[in-house]
Amino acid sequence: MKITRSTFIHLRIPFSYYLMPVFFLASLLAPVIDWSNWIISFTVIHLLLYPASNAFNSFYDRDTSSIGGLKHPPTVENALLPVSLLLDLAAVLAGFLISWHFAVSVFFYGICSKLYSYDKIRLKRRPVISWLGTSLVQGGFIFLVVNFAVEPGGQAHLPSLKALLGAGIACIFLMGYYPITQIYQHEEDRKRGDRTMSMLLGTNGTFIFSGVILSVAAVLLGAFLEYFYGEKLLLLFLLLQVPTIVYFVKWHRSYQSGQCQADYDHAMRLSLIGASGMNLFCIASYLS
Secondary structure: OOOOHHHHHHOOHHHHHHHHHHHHHHHHOOOOOOHHHHHHHHHHHHHHHHHHHHHHHHHHHOOOOOEOOEOOOOOOOOOHHHHHHHHHHHHHHHHOOOOHHHHHHHHHHHHHHHHOOOOOOOHHHOHHHHHHHHHHHHHHHHHHHHHHHOOOOOOOOOOOHHHHHHHHHHHHHHHHHHHHOOOOOHHHHHHHOOOOHHHHHOHHHHHHHHHHHHHHHHHHHHHHHHHHHOHHHHHHHHHHHHHHHHHHHHHHHHHHOOOOOOOHHHHHHHHHHHHHHHHHHHHHHHHO
């Protein structure tokens, strides 16, 4: 099996950066970190599991216009599907380096991610279910998996109240970001018969809906940080959220006035600013 440039590009490995805040926040809340487990779980999730999911979804979507992380996606080749499945297998096998609990969790995520695009099921045609499912699995589930995986032994256990609250907040953040990442794909999705959450809300409705949900998530995380960690982390979080808030409001106002479009470039720039702010916050919190 020849892995071509097209197949490698469709793994969209850089796109994992936008999902790193879930991992960083979850490990930040772990009571004790085993750094070898941290490195293994980070590698498995961001370099194997997420790229496998991206490849599988690209194989069944076969987009010709912009998708998350790829403004001009190359033609999908048949090798993409077996590469996706091999990466999934590698992720599960590598998961055993931490524990069988982590390996099973990785397998479960792989199955759930495939339901989104697999043509016989294709949850992408069901806007509310796909929105809730993606937010719960990619947000809350991965959060809890990371929270136990980075601990010594990496054994699954009943999560603490703090971990459950953190997982809930991660879900709400994903619920806010998910529709805005679909805002430029309406025409492409409509051609395939898909109906996403952003299509259900409409373009302006997506801005309003995502803005409200993300505001709620930010307030909850701010209150969470202040209660468990004090004002220092709260102020750091608020400071690093300012660029995301300013960009989101400016983009929405420019769209309403007809000065710019709800397009790929703006959506990806928002995702980059938001992810960078959260990643920097978590890294700074590790060091404080």
